[in-house]
Amino acid sequence: MSLDFYTIDDLDLDNKTVLVRVDINSPVDPSTGLLLDDTRIRLHAETIKELSNKGAKTVILAHQSRPGKKDFTTLKQHAESLSKILNKNVDYVDDIFGINARNSIKKMEKTDILLLENVRFYSEEIIAREPKHQSKTHLIEKLAPLADYFINDAFAAAHRSQASMVGFAYVMPSAAGRIMEKELKAIYNAMDNVQRPCIYILGGVKVDDSIMVMENVLEKGSADFILTTGLVANIFLWGSGINIGKYNKNFIKNKDYCEFVKKSKKLLKKYGDKIIIPKDIAVCKENKRIEFSVDNIPNNPIYDIGTDTIKEYAGYVMQAKTLFANGPAGVFEKEEFNIGTDDILNAIASSNAFSIIGGGHLAAAANQMGISKGVSHISSGGGASINLLAGENLPGVQILTEYTTKKI
Numbered sequence: 001m002s003l004d005f006y007t008i009d010d011l012d013l014d015n016k017t018v019l020v021r022v023d024i025n026s027p028v029d030p031s032t033g034l035l036l037d038d039t040r041i042r043l044h045a046e047t048i049k050e051l052s053n054k055g056a057k058t059v060i061l062a063h064q065s066r067p068g069k070k071d072f073t074t075l076k077q078h079a080e081s082l083s084k085i086l087n088k089n090v091d092y093v094d095d096i097f098g099i100n101a102r103n104s105i106k107k108m109e110k111t112d113i114l115l116l117e118n119v120r121f122y123s124e125e126i127i128a129r130e131p132k133h134q135s136k137t138h139l140i141e142k143l144a145p146l147a148d149y150f151i152n153d154a155f156a157a158a159h160r161s162q163a164s165m166v167g168f169a170y171v172m173p174s175a176a177g178r179i180m181e182k183e184l185k186a187i188y189n190a191m192d193n194v195q196r197p198c199i200y201i202l203g204g205v206k207v208d209d210s211i212m213v214m215e216n217v218l219e220k221g222s223a224d225f226i227l228t229t230g231l232v233a234n235i236f237l238w239g240s241g242i243n244i245g246k247y248n249k250n251f252i253k254n255k256d257y258c259e260f261v262k263k264s265k266k267l268l269k270k271y272g273d274k275i276i277i278p279k280d281i282a283v284c285k286e287n288k289r290i291e292f293s294v295d296n297i298p299n300n301p302i303y304d305i306g307t308d309t310i311k312e313y314a315g316y317v318m319q320a321k322t323l324f325a326n327g328p329a330g331v332f333e334k335e336e337f338n339i340g341t342d343d344i345l346n347a348i349a350s351s352n353a354f355s356i357i358g359g360g361h362l363a364a365a366a367n368q369m370g371i372s373k374g375v376s377h378i379s380s381g382g383g384a385s386i387n388l389l390a391g392e393n394l395p396g397v398q399i400l401t402e403y404t405t406k407k408i
């Protein structure tokens with residue numbers, strides 16, 4: 001596989017206006033609304049610093065969460081955090097492409113940095129469509145004429161064919177940022193050297209991505225085992241006929257995830273020997289962690305996998321030669337429920353396997369635990385990295401390649 005696109009090295013940036021799409025979607029404390037982790041902001045600071053040092057007027061586009069979620073919020077705090085990391089003023093405007101945003105861009109001087117508002121506040125952004133259609137959205141039509149280049153550094157969102165991810169590269173000179181470049185090099189390299197057994201550990205709450213990848217890698221025979229954790233595990237527990245309790249069933253129903261329970265049933269029927277589900281879990285009862293066998297789950301929220309499951313999964317991790325992990329095993333932000341996530345990360349870090357861990361939350365947990373040296377690559381992308389590993393094309397990358405090879 002080759003990296004067939006332009007990079008920052010191919011651009012003359014001095015005094016040029018550059019739109020750079022980053023992914024600084026970060027964990028937010030639901031009770032205070034404060035950012036809990038700046039891993040992704042630190043990461044993209046590298047690209048932003050280079051652009052500014054090369055004399056560009058850097059206009060940053062980014063998202064935070066999705067509509068309807070508690071952490072769907074403005075990027076004001078992100079701008080403050082980025083300012084601190086760069087030790088340089090980062091302007092923020094609470095507008096995406098309206099008159100305030102456009103005037104702020106027009107006023108910029110060489111080396112200035114401006115962060116625009118959460119692009120997902122604009123509803124057209126959320127609709128996934130082909131680059132050609134996205135190039136005709138208001139976002140692209142209003143901002144593209146104000147800039148010389150578009151740089152996509154948002155590897156973690158590259159599996160989304162959303163306007164800010166694929167629309168600009170259709171109409172203007174475009175290149176990959178440093179993080180995009182590094183991530184793709186590391187993951188392509190891993191894909192060229194997969195050794196068996198190859199184990200996927202899929203958790204977190206983004207069940208849509210996990211199921212898609214599972215179907216893909218099991219169909220192709222490229223995974224030996226899939227260890228399920230987090231909400232993914234709860235869905236498979238329910239799909240296997242286990243009573244996960246009314247609270248957990250309602251949680252899944254309210255998320256509109258019942259279709260995934262059906263899919264899990266089908267996958268378990270076909271690949272039951274490869275998909276491993278927890279044998280025990282931890283629920284939150286009166287603010288305490290209490291563990292139960294899956295035969296006996298009470299009507300309380302499941303917040304983690306149980307101790308026996310952790311031991312069993314650590315055994316799988318130790319026999320693996322290649323490991324891909326995405327998403328935390330439980331509500332790791334709460335201390336009593338971070339055991340599954342921490343122990344699995346520790347097992348990965350102490351194994352001899354080639355390992356990639358991905359997803360904003362899992363990467364943040366690994367960084368906070370200081371285990372990054374034991375992991376071969378910590379990817380900023382969860383859905384993006386597992387989709388790529390499963391052999392899917394990432395629209396955000398494909399459009400950069402198409403621009404470069406002038407297929408558009």
Ligand code: 3PG
Binds near residue numbers: 066157160360382384
């Ligand atoms: C991520 O955190 O995986 C990326 O920011 C993409 O977010 P999304 O799954 O809401 O598109």
